[in-house]
Amino acid sequence: MVEITDVVCSLCGCVCDDIVVEVEDNKVTKVKKGACAVGKSKLMGHGRIEEPAIRENGSLKACSYDDAIKKAAEILAASRRPLLYGWSSTVCEADKVGVELAEEIGAVIDNTASVCHGPSVLAIQDVGLPSCTLGEVKNRADLIIYWGANPAAAHANHMKRYSYISKGYWTEEGKKNKKLVVVDVRRTATAKMADVFLQIEQGKDYLVLSALRALLYGYEDVVPEEVGGIPKKDLLETVKMMKESKFGIIFFGMGVTHTRGRHNTIVNAIEVTRAAHTHTKFSIMPMRGHYNVAGINQVCTWETGFPFAVDLTRGYAWYNPGEVSATDLLIRRECDTALIIASDPGAHFPGESIRHLAKIPVIQIDPFPNPTTEFADVVIPAAISGVEAEGNVYRMDNIPIRLRKLVDTEYIADEEIMKRILEEVRAIREKEGE
């Protein structure tokens, strides 16, 4: 038995990196400390895709890695409008090869931000993002606002490691001297802990943000007695807390990105942060879901200039979310092939786009089976990053952390799979004289 410390969890955007595990017989046998329940379950391992497979006459037939990779390359090389999608639950090293493959075959490369924090990215492109690292929050924040986010369920260690419950330099008494405000349509587990819970009506985030902004800029007279289901006095109280705080932060989640108004709502939230910043230190941060969705945005940006929805058909990067984002391409039935890596559009895309996805050749690369596997034509199992493979990831605050390899495996890592596909594709194209 060996104990491994400082293990990094490859599940959610918290990227906890102080986990201790025990490994015996090349298996993680115990998670001793640091991980939440879901993180633990990922580290311990569960049902995975056992073998590479190719679909024949409707059912998946096991094959060798070589055959699966060759088949994948043939499909991609023959495609006229390929889509390469996913990338947020793997390491940056694999993402880089993804961009290279997209250039090579003239593909659209898109990632899961497109269906989660895409609106946040658009908002940032509009007004920027006054933010900070999570350790800043831990050490300084005395006011924490979760808006449309329920970390108690979705980012179980977030409050403990970084925000409300954590202890830092100016916050050594933990939550005792902090205030927690939760804004949500439901009384979530997080809301139950809050000093102030603003239960807003569905779809009224924009209005409530506008009201807060007006109050922060001193225009109390324009705010009506109730906004989006929240009495003015509660808004006034919240604004008072904001102004009196020394360091405030808004964490916002999918409850905001997917509400009516989409990126305009996020712009408004950022404007509220700017308004608060005229009184005190204030920051804002999106609660990124997958452990490396921030990372694929980083890689895609430094390699192409743009964070998601990048069309490389013309040989240069064409960025236009809404036109070349994965769901739009699929709904228009434009792409004729899809490589899906480290993600599950089968479960998360709108029905219309899934229907097209099910019709075209789909290559799936993933350690784990999911609804996408149901219609994938080539399935390539990958080593589990963070357990069986190492590599770089970016936490939700864009801090890069290296995943550790804990056990050996026969399965090939995403980066290697991608490299071999790229090589095969190049060989095919060379033969065909491009």
Add this chain to the structure above:
Amino acid sequence: MAEGELLIRNGVVYDPINGVKGEKKDICIRDGKVVESVTNPKVIDAEGRVVMPGGVDIHSHIAGGKVNAGRLFRPEDGRKGVKARTKVCRQESGYSVPNTFATGYRYARMGYTFVMEAAMPPLAARHTHEELVDIPILDNAALPLLDNNWMTMEYVKSGDTDLLAAYIAWMIKATKGYSVKVVNPGGTEAWAWAKNCDLNDEVPYFDVTPAEIVKNLAVANEKFEMPHSIHVHGNMLGHPGNYEVTTSTYDLVKGIKPYRDRPAMHATHTQFHSYGGTTWGNFESKAGAIADYINKNEHVSIDLGSIILGDTTTMTADGPMEYSLYQITGRKWTNHDVELETGTGITPFLYSGKSPVNTIQWAIGQELALLVKDPWKLALTTDHPNAGPFIGYPIIISMLMSKKRRDESAEDMHKVIFDRAEYCSIDREYDLNEIAIITRGMAAKTLGLHEHGKGHLGIGADGDVAIYDMSPEETDAGKIQKAFLNTKYTIKGGEVVVKDGEVVATPAGKTYFVTPECDEKLTDEMLVKLKDKFEHYYSVSFNNYPVQDAYVPNPYEIKAPWRS
């Protein structure tokens, strides 16, 4: 590094480190290095053309979290520079914030082969290295930010310069960095509370002043045989009347004995620190006062931070400065404070010749170059992309070489240029030898890289050569600018990487990093304190903090022993 032999024949060579000032000369390269002679080489005919060592940029923001946040929030900039992939090159994008590939290609086309990334937040050092690896052709290094760090300030307060030295040594090693970078010392920590610091203000909660931070870091840095001095972006950048803060900052290292024949401080993007007046209304150039100081003293070197007119993306660890800039323009603004260490601010900016303030800034950048007598004391930079993108260097070069061009340009600027700057009264024109000094020789020497084969063409030097398509007698500013934008040939490690302005090969660059060697007992004592910081205040664990070797696949290590 390319195997085999190369002969560059009959070029007019400017190699200032070796005292070669425009001599007709052959350059022989074998297996990537300059040698005395070759026997069976490939031959490049450089007859009548200007030949220089590969360019060395002392200060440019090309890789890391800041740069990428700039790219991410400016798709409108990304679109400006798009170029399709070729058989050799990856696709390009961006103007002021080019993607990694474009960064490598564009520098190489200008004849540059080494670039120093000027600001690496230690906690995000892995990010900087991930991008550096992705930049083709260029050799590189990065300067870790070590001034607003709590550890630094605590040791400054307690006066333990040996322990401070142990800390910076450990940090430079942990980040695979090159030297000590200072950015708005104390002010960036204050910015975490939305405040700022002037040179002699007390940093909130830390009971030290920025002046003490700078001085102690300089002392600590010189405890090792460091190739480079501390690299300083001082307090009050961009504020009217800041030139006195600037010279007071220079004064701090007077009397500190540097390890080798270089100053004890490199003061960067000096244009932003040479301002007179008390408001934007009576803003004026104090380039003369700064140049005077530099002319009379030996303990400071500078780089220009010269303005390129047009739109750009400003980015710095000086969070409060970026906030004030955003308040002036009302454009988008990103901020990213980094726990226990530093911060980041980013906002787009347009330098316009119609604006009196921008006009004076534009004049100052060039005045500094023209008024500092000894070109070995300054390097050409635009603090890319802060004062403008690096692809504007050829514009500055042509300005410095042509009084005529300067006069013509002044006509197009705001009329303040005639009364609140010395610009129009300066007749000096740079010659090619001086240009070679400020674009390669000085930077290589100040960074100590000349001892590692950079910035010159002596025997044993790297086979990095730029051949410009111009005669040494050329006086036409337009032709000079064009020649410096796209080389006839750029050769990197003996391999032709650019031919007729096109990139033809993209070898990987090396990452240079310094390993300061500190006494183990001192290090252990320091680590007790540092580990406590990780235990209680950092949000990553101590063992996950240092940059792993995997991030630097092409390393070049420079050891810096402790000076006894």
